[in-house]
Amino acid sequence: MPALVAAAFLLAGCSGGSPEADVPKTPSSRPDEPVRTAVSAGLARDGRASEAKVVTAGGSRLTPLPAPFLNDWRVLRVDYRQGSHPVMFHVALHGAETVLLTGDAEAFDKVVKAAGVKVGDAATATQVAGLYLQTVRPGGTGSYQVDGVDQIKFRPGITGETAARRDAIVGEYRSVIKPPAAVAKGGGFTAAAYVVKGRELQRRDLTIRADGTVTDRPRTLVSDLPVAYVL
Amino acid sequence: MRTDRTLNGGVARDRGASVVEYGALLMVGALIIGVLAMTASGTVEPKVRSAICGMFNAGCQAPAAPPTTGQTTGTPPSTQGGAPPTKSTVQQQPTPSPSPTRQPSDQEETEAVLGETQLGRDALRWVRENGVRVVYRAGGGSYYSSGENTFYIDTNQSPEERANTFVHEVNHAQSPDFPDADDMEKDEFVRRSIDEETEGTVEAILNNQQLQRARGPGQVPDTLLQGEYQDAYDKAIRDENAARARNQRPPLTPEQERELGQRAGTDRVRQAFQNGEVITSTDQKPYSDYYGDQWEDANDCFLWIFC
Numbered sequence: 011m012p013a014l015v016a017a018a019f020l021l022a023g024c025s026g027g028s029p030e031a032d033v034p035k036t037p038s039s040r041p042d043e044p045v046r047t048a049v050s051a052g053l054a055r056d057g058r059a060s061e062a063k064v065v066t067a068g069g070s071r072l073t074p075l076p077a078p079f080l081n082d083w084r085v086l087r088v089d090y091r092q093g094s095h096p097v098m099f100h101v102a103l104h105g106a107e108t109v110l111l112t113g114d115a116e117a118f119d120k121v122v123k124a125a126g127v128k129v130g131d132a133a134t135a136t137q138v139a140g141l142y143l144q145t146v147r148p149g150g151t152g153s154y155q156v157d158g159v160d161q162i163k164f165r166p167g168i169t170g171e172t173a174a175r176r177d178a179i180v181g182e183y184r185s186v187i188k189p190p191a192a193v194a195k196g197g198g199f200t201a202a203a204y205v206v207k208g209r210e211l212q213r214r215d216l217t218i219r220a221d222g223t224v225t226d227r228p229r230t231l232v233s234d235l236p237v238a239y240v241l
Numbered sequence: 242m243r244t245d246r247t248l249n250g251g252v253a254r255d256r257g258a259s260v261v262e263y264g265a266l267l268m269v270g271a272l273i274i275g276v277l278a279m280t281a282s283g284t285v286e287p288k289v290r291s292a293i294c295g296m297f298n299a300g301c302q303a304p305a306a307p308p309t310t311g312q313t314t315g316t317p318p319s320t321q322g323g324a325p326p327t328k329s330t331v332q333q334q335p336t337p338s339p340s341p342t343r344q345p346s347d348q349e350e351t352e353a354v355l356g357e358t359q360l361g362r363d364a365l366r367w368v369r370e371n372g373v374r375v376v377y378r379a380g381g382g383s384y385y386s387s388g389e390n391t392f393y394i395d396t397n398q399s400p401e402e403r404a405n406t407f408v409h410e411v412n413h414a415q416s417p418d419f420p421d422a423d424d425m426e427k428d429e430f431v432r433r434s435i436d437e438e439t440e441g442t443v444e445a446i447l448n449n450q451q452l453q454r455a456r457g458p459g460q461v462p463d464t465l466l467q468g469e470y471q472d473a474y475d476k477a478i479r480d481e482n483a484a485r486a487r488n489q490r491p492p493l494t495p496e497q498e499r500e501l502g503q504r505a506g507t508d509r510v511r512q513a514f515q516n517g518e519v520i521t522s523t524d525q526k527p528y529s530d531y532y533g534d535q536w537e538d539a540n541d542c543f544l545w546i547f548c
Binding site for chain 1: 395434437523
């Protein structure tokens with residue numbers, strides 16, 4: 011009873027969502043509308059009202075990511091490009107269940123466990139590592155995986171000392187940065203990946219277990235990359 | 242519980258005895274609340290409130306408190322925004338008075354910084370007068386959603402960065418439907434979108450300069466493109482005065498310097514949005530490409546089938 015009363019009090023400070031007029035226009039003729047509706051409802055149930063609205067908003071795009079190891083779970087990338095700055099996040103879904111993966115490594119582990127993932131070979135481990143890096147990266151921070159030094163988005167037009175530093179970094183890491191390739195180790199697999207996060211170049215040592223869960227150990231290699239500004 | 246028939250034939254529910262029941266319930270609630278208020282720390286209470294509101298999937302208001310400056314007109318927000326790794330918390334409300342026992346909220350921190358500059362005060366006043374909601378949440382980036390008339394402020398930023406973002410986003414909010422991808426050709430839409438982004442970025446730079454002057458040297462780092470803006474500003478004045486000296490003309494007046502410098506600085510910021518010095522957080526595209534994609538999304542989707 012006390013808990014209910016406390017909840018009632020706290021809810022007194024709550025109000026319903028915004029009026030329908032606030033919600034971006036939702037078209038009704040998209041063939042994937044049932045998926046959008048289901049994903050949106052799942053996110054809303056999980057308290058993710060903002061993402062729920064984006065999924066059904068006019069102009070948003072849902073792109074399935076290949077993840078055959080997830081059995082009957084699916085992963086979608088959601089993009090919304092109708093504002094002054096873009097919005098992007100990833101969700102995993104299974105029936106009526108939807109899990110927001112962006113910025114949440116624990117959520118990824120929960121999904122692979124729920125999906126009954128079995129990682130028995132290096133190729134599958136590499137796929138798991140790639141999906142992990144792509145989906146749990148935080149939103150709005152300019153974090154992206156690079157498979158080669160040329161994928162680092164250096165600022166264009168830099169000169170002098172800064173350009174020399176860029177060239178030194180490129181020279182040092184050209185043979186180092188490669189796509190992640192998992193190798194068997196201690197009953198699981200390990201893979202090294204490279205990520206630009208803000209102005210840092212990071213090496214990410216991933217451990218992929220047999221059940222698909224991932225441990226991620228980041229190490230900063232360069233702290234002040236002369237990379238493009240992210241907004 | 243009774244159900245009474247009203248004079249106009251409608252059904253009035255939960256009247257009579259219910260008032261007494263609810264009164265008793267409220268008294269019990271008030272007692273428990275008092276105990277909670279005395280025992281729970283200031284940092285725990287907002288989290289409990291947020292969690293419970295989240296359980297019930299409702300937007301939550303900040304605790305009621307007298308406004309410190311001006312009148313906020315933001316409606317109670319829902320937890321909106323793109324891709325936050327953590328759930329939304331504090332919203333645009335009258336700033337609660339900080340108590341000595343708790344940390345200031347993200348909103349209070351941000352508004353305190355905004356209060357240090359003229360541009361910040363102007364931005365805050367405009368937001369309050371125009372009913373723009375502000376959602377503070379960790380992750381997901383900062384942006385303005387015109388469809389929801391809402392600012393999303395990423396609390397992973399420092400309070401100073403948040404204040405600059407706030408000033409920047411006000412610029413978007415002041416022209417929420419312009420440029421309109423439905424009403425112009427792609428090139429014009431991209432150009433005007435970059436102009437708007439440039440304007441907001443310059444506003445943020447000017448705000449940060451005011452903050453740096455207010456706090457003194459070395460206290461506040463430069464904001465996005467501030468160094469580039471200032472270099473172009475200084476160079477334009479230096480070059481013009483050198484040319485005038487060669488031609489035996491008087492140097493620029495302070496007013497002329499400011500006008501020339503701001504024009505050059507603004508051009509430099511615009512260049513950065515065009516040439517890929519500034520890229521999107523989602524897929525690392527130059528903003529000129531991003532606005533082009535945005536126009537395509539708005540115009541190339543027949544009946545939204547391919548959207």
